[in-house]
Amino acid sequence: MKFQHFSHHHKLIFREAYEEEYECAGCLDVINGPAYICEDEGFAMHKVCAAMPPQIQKDAFHPHPLKFKLVDIIVCDACRRFSANYIIYKCIYCEFNLDFKCAVAIINDENEIAKRDDEDLRRTTTPHFSHPHQLTRCKVSPMSELGENIFKTFWQSSKLKCVACKLEVQGTLSFICLPCKFLIHESCMNDMPMQVLSSPFHPHHILHPRPFFNAREQVRCYACRKKVNGFSFYCNTCDADFHVSCAKYRTRATKHSCHPHNLLQLGKSIIKGISCHACGRKTCNDSIFSCRKCDFNVHPKCIPLPSSFEHKRHLHPLTLTSPFAEDDSRDYYCDMCETERNPEIHVYYCAECNYIAHIDCVLSEVRQL
Ligand SMILES: [Zn+2]
Ligand SMILES: [Zn+2]
Ligand SMILES: [Zn+2]
Ligand SMILES: [Zn+2]
Ligand SMILES: [Zn+2]
Ligand SMILES: [Zn+2]
Ligand SMILES: [Zn+2]
Ligand SMILES: [Zn+2]
Numbered sequence: 001m002k003f004q005h006f007s008h009h010h011k012l013i014f015r016e017a018y019e020e021e022y023e024c025a026g027c028l029d030v031i032n033g034p035a036y037i038c039e040d041e042g043f044a045m046h047k048v049c050a051a052m053p054p055q056i057q058k059d060a061f062h063p064h065p066l067k068f069k070l071v072d073i074i075v076c077d078a079c080r081r082f083s084a085n086y087i088i089y090k091c092i093y094c095e096f097n098l099d100f101k102c103a104v105a106i107i108n109d110e111n112e113i114a115k116r117d118d119e120d121l122r123r124t125t126t127p128h129f130s131h132p133h134q135l136t137r138c139k140v141s142p143m144s145e146l147g148e149n150i151f152k153t154f155w156q157s158s159k160l161k162c163v164a165c166k167l168e169v170q171g172t173l174s175f176i177c178l179p180c181k182f183l184i185h186e187s188c189m190n191d192m193p194m195q196v197l198s199s200p201f202h203p204h205h206i207l208h209p210r211p212f213f214n215a216r217e218q219v220r221c222y223a224c225r226k227k228v229n230g231f232s233f234y235c236n237t238c239d240a241d242f243h244v245s246c247a248k249y250r251t252r253a254t255k256h257s258c259h260p261h262n263l264l265q266l267g268k269s270i271i272k273g274i275s276c277h278a279c280g281r282k283t284c285n286d287s288i289f290s291c292r293k294c295d296f297n298v299h300p301k302c303i304p305l306p307s308s309f310e311h312k313r314h315l316h317p318l319t320l321t322s323p324f325a326e327d328d329s330r331d332y333y334c335d336m337c338e339t340e341r342n343p344e345i346h347v348y349y350c351a352e353c354n355y356i357a358h359i360d361c362v363l364s365e366v367r368q369l
Helices: 100-108 111-116 145-155 186-191 359-368
Strands: 002-004 011-015 035-038 043-046 066-075 081-091 097-099 125-128 131-140 173-177 182-185 208-211 231-235 240-242 253-256 259-266 288-291 296-298 308-311 314-321 347-350 355-358
Touching (some): 011 043, 066 097, 081 145, 173 186, 253 359, 259 296, 314 355, 347 359
Antiparallel strands (some): 035 043, 066 081, 125 131, 131 173, 173 182, 208 231, 231 240, 314 347, 347 355
16 A cells, blocks of 8 residues: 655555664654555654644634644744654744644644643743843753754754753753754753852953854853853953853862962863873863863872871871762762862762862861971
8 A cells, every 4th residue: 555645755655563663754753553654765654643634724723724844943832842843834824833743633632732731831931141032931852863863954963952051951941042043941041140250260250141142253161162152151351251050160279289370170071072181081080180271181190199198187098089979969068178069079088987078178288287
C-alpha cells in the first residue's frame, strides 16, 4: 500500500512493524507500531500522524485556518513548549503556531490540549533588563534527533544554553526571544542582580547589565575568555564584559610566591580550555590558581604548596585535597574562617574530623608562625 504525504516528495510504504528505530516526522516520538515509511531517506510517520490533513480549522480554538509549514522552530501557542519541528501548523493570517502534537490533539480531542499542558504555562510575556525585547515564557522540550538537526541548521548549534548560567535549558522553564535566539532560565532571570558590586575578577568597579543583540563584534568574557551571547555584566571604565555566572563566581584571592600578583582559585565551570603553566595539561577537573591580567595559570599541585602538614588550629594533619562537596546541601563553608566555600576548588582537609578549610586560610596562618 503506497501513500503520498503532503510533507514528503516520495511515496510512503505502509508497514506493521520495524526492525530499525525511526522517529516520527510528525510527533517526533519513536515509532514502534504501524507506520508509513520512506526507506530511502529514513523518513517515517505514525499511521495516525500521517492521517493529519495539510490544513486544519477549529473555530472554537482559533478563528482562522492553520496551514502546515515544514521545518520551523516555535513556541507552541497551545502548550507553550519551545521546540524544533518538522511539521507545524501556522495561522495563515496572524502570528499563531501549533506544534504537531497539539494540532493532533485539537483534531482528535480538545481535552488532550489540557493534558499536554502539564504546568501552568499560560501565555506570559514580560520585559526584562537583560534583553531589549519582550520575553516569552516557555517550556523547552527535550531534544529529538530531528529537532537537533533542525537546531543545528537554523541556530548553528544544538546545545541551547542559558545566557546567564551557560548551562543547557532543555527540559526547563525558560524565557525566550525567538528572533534573537535569546534564552534564559526562569530561575536565572529571577535571581539576576541589578549590578555586581565586587566581583572577584573585577573588585574595584561596579559591573552593570549590558544587553546586546545582533552584535557585530564577538564579545568575550574577561574571566573565562569564552564567547558571551546576548547579555553580560559590563565595566564601563575598563570596557570589560563578564558572563553573569562568571561575574558572580565565588572565589578568593590568594598570595603565593610563584607570581607577583594575587591569584584567584578557579574551578571547572570556568577553566575549561585553560592550560597549566607548569604541567601544560588542559583537560582536567582540577581547580587552578589564576592571574587573569597576566594569563598565568597553575594547578595547586604544580606549585610549592605543602601537600600535608600539622596546623596549630587543628589536631590532625591537613591534606591538600581535590575539589569536592561533602554533601549535596549546596551550602559549603570553610571551617577555619567560617565563610562560604566554593565546592569547585581545592581545600585542605582532615578526613577524620571532616574538617575543611580554604587554602589561603591555612596558608595565612602558617605564615604568621
Ligand atoms: Zn507520530
Ligand atoms: Zn503545543
Ligand atoms: Zn489566526
Ligand atoms: Zn541559567
Ligand atoms: Zn530579542
Ligand atoms: Zn565567563
Ligand atoms: Zn573596571
Ligand atoms: Zn599576574
